[in-house]
Amino acid sequence: MLRPATRDELAGLPVEVAPLLLGAELRTVVDGAEVRLRITEVEAYHGRGTGDRPDPGSHARMGRTARNATMWGEPGHLYVYLSHGIHACVNVVCGPEGQAGGVLLRGGEVVAGAETAAARSRRAGRDLARGPGRLGQVVGLTHAAHDGIDAITGSPHAGAVAALRLGPPLAEIASGPRVGVAGVAGTDAFPWRFWIPGDPTVSPFRWGRGAAEAARAL
Structure with a gap:
């Protein structure tokens, strides 16, 4: 049974919260069109000063900037950024306000609003929201219009609303290196990618720049 998420449930470290988002649902309504997505794959990212060690793969690794400001806010807002100048990617802000952290939504199953x-994506089936760029596309949230939208209160934001609903923890999850992240941040030193084993909407693994070399050096 799914229920609305609370800020307290998202106030832990992103690496602790990330597995709890598997099987959860993100609902968006953009310009009157609803899409509901069951989350199947996520990645955790810690900002500067968050957790017990620096995360070189995080947008907030060097501190607060105009781009990553949402990551430093209260949990439950969505950090929406532009990847490679093309794809809007969606993250759930986690951790206490004033500490940067987020969980990237990497993959999901569209359970309502498939048309x-x-x-929006010109794809179908399992590929609709397989990968963070596609996921951002199908839920309809854009950068910078919807960066900071509140998925706890569901307050309207630039013609959109978002709501996050959680379920009970899953009995079986998988974890491993993050996908396409450069250097040591994309190796087993940071096994901060979590997914539902065997789910067809989970994206395939690929090394980031220099990550394979860094893995061999560990």
Whole structure:
């Protein structure tokens, strides 16, 4: 049974919260069109000063900037950034306000609004939201219009609303290196990617720049 998420449930370290988002649902309504997504794959990222060691793969690794400001806010807002100048990617802000942290939504299954999702992505089936760029596309949230939207209160934000609903922890999850992250941040030193084993909407693993070499050196 799914229920609305609370800020307290998202106030832990991102690496602790990330597995709890598997099987959860993100609902968005953008310009009147609804899409509901079951989350199947996530990655945790810690900002500067968060956790017990620096995370060189995080947007907030060097501190607060205009780009990553949402990551430093209260948990439950969505950090929406632009990847490679093209794809809007969606993260759930985690951790106490004033500490930067987020969980990237990497993959999901569209459970409602498939026609809207397909029209936005021009894909179908398991590939609709397989990968963070596609996921951002199908839920309809954009950078910078929807960066900071509140998925706890569901307050309207630039013509959109978002709501996060959680379920009970899953009995079986998998974890491993993050996908396409450069250097040591993309190795087993940071096994901060979590996914539902065997789910067809989970994206395939690929090394980031220099990550394979860094892994061999560990």
